Amino acid sequence: MSARLRKRNNAVLQSLAQIGACALFLLTLLAAIPRSFRYFRETSRQLWFVGAMSLTIIMVCGLFVGMVLMLQLYHVLSIFGGTSASGMVVALSVYRELGPVVTALLFAGRAGTAITAEIGLMRATDQISAMEMMAVDPIAYVATPRFLAGLIAMPLLCCVFCAMAIFGGHLVGVTWLGIDNGTFWANMTAVVDVRTDIVNGVLLKSLAFGAVVSLIAVFQGFTTPATSEGVAYATTRTVVASSIAILALDFVLTAFLM
């Protein structure tokens, strides 16, 4: 019994140590930002990789999320004869919750895993040590550009996601189910508030999610055992830890911002 308890305590302690190490890693990353400015090209290359290359999945998913949301809402709201409000509800739920959260989850799966695996393999093949030996700081050259790229890309991707979701909602609601086009837009513009919905909802949340996901991805890549098994586990951990962090942080942010 006591052995089991000790085992569980060890697991808890290890998780806490992991979180602490991650926080220290964040400080190292932030401290390296001035030094990484000279690697601007690397940052823009990473931005292209995590941002532009994620566009397809973000756009397709945004479209379908908007479409299915409208379909569901239309059927529920038609019971009360309130279908004219469905465009507005789609917009609010997408801006406040679905947009940032789903974008971040997709981002963790698409870009986060790639970052972890890439850095892990770079370590396994001594590329990180080689940079150290060539007097190039791997934190400033590898870690910080990827972190900054995630930070910049996430809000932009989230905006694209939201736009596509609204478009999908419009497609189903107006084109297919016959909601009046003017009502759709007028209700939406009347209710959506720039500060609480767009700035706090879309931009602030996705900025926070971008920071958390890229931090976890880069941290896992840099701390995993440099073996093929270690890289495989680290990639999984990136997705698991990112998903939990996104949803928990979403609740905290919503509680404070709304």
Added chain:
Amino acid sequence: MTDPVHAAPDDSTLVRIRGLTTVLGGKTIFDALDMDIARGKITSIMGPSGTGKTTLLKHITGQMRADAGTIVVDGKNVAALSRDQLYKLREGIGYLFQNSALLTDFDVFENVAFPLRQHTKLPEVLIRNLVLMKLQAVGLRGAARLLPNELSGGMMRRVALARAIVFDPKLILYDEPFVGLDPVALNQVLKLILTLNQTLGITSVVVSHELAAVQRIADRVMLLSNGKVVAQGDPKSIADDGSPWTRQFFGGEADGPIPFRYPAGDYATELGLAGVGK
């Protein structure tokens, strides 16, 4: 013994190691190791696998910190350097990794150009010429636009060598440069190491356990075992110094002072046979 920290920088010793002690995971890797690496010579560090030859190179370049002792490279105490000073020192050291460690994102040309682009603001045409000169020296100018995964092991090592010498370093550390090479590639690498040493006067440290290869290039050989230098001297005569250690290592005998078995408890007890048959 002179004070290692304040030794004159222009003396004949480029790397001076005193009292180096390292314990990793409860195992003593180095036990008060003393070593001098002569300037302008090819020094080979030999020893069985697991004696910490690569770890020693990592200590010399400051990638790993020792538990005790000093390492002075070109008059600078490595452990006392700040990050920027350490990076400055490393710009003067070439390091050839065992697995070449080429950056897989870049082609051969960009791999060799990488240190130049990071540390200089040279115009593109000059970078191009410098890189092509280094690639010509290793015989791979024609492969400039290939990616690392399109190269053979021997070619990768030569590209890594071109990258290591692109800054004309004072010191090159070769970590197992002969492992996994066919005889032709092996001879090419041997010839390159020798040429670099003779024409540019680069101090070379070759970590290896292949005596035949080492004998053809090294000026001096040091044998590492159990965290100490157990023998050193001329590569031709070192194999015949008569100690049981060198006899076993160079004769390739399976058991001897270098144990065949990893330390373990009593065999019969572990099999659950203790007391059986008594």
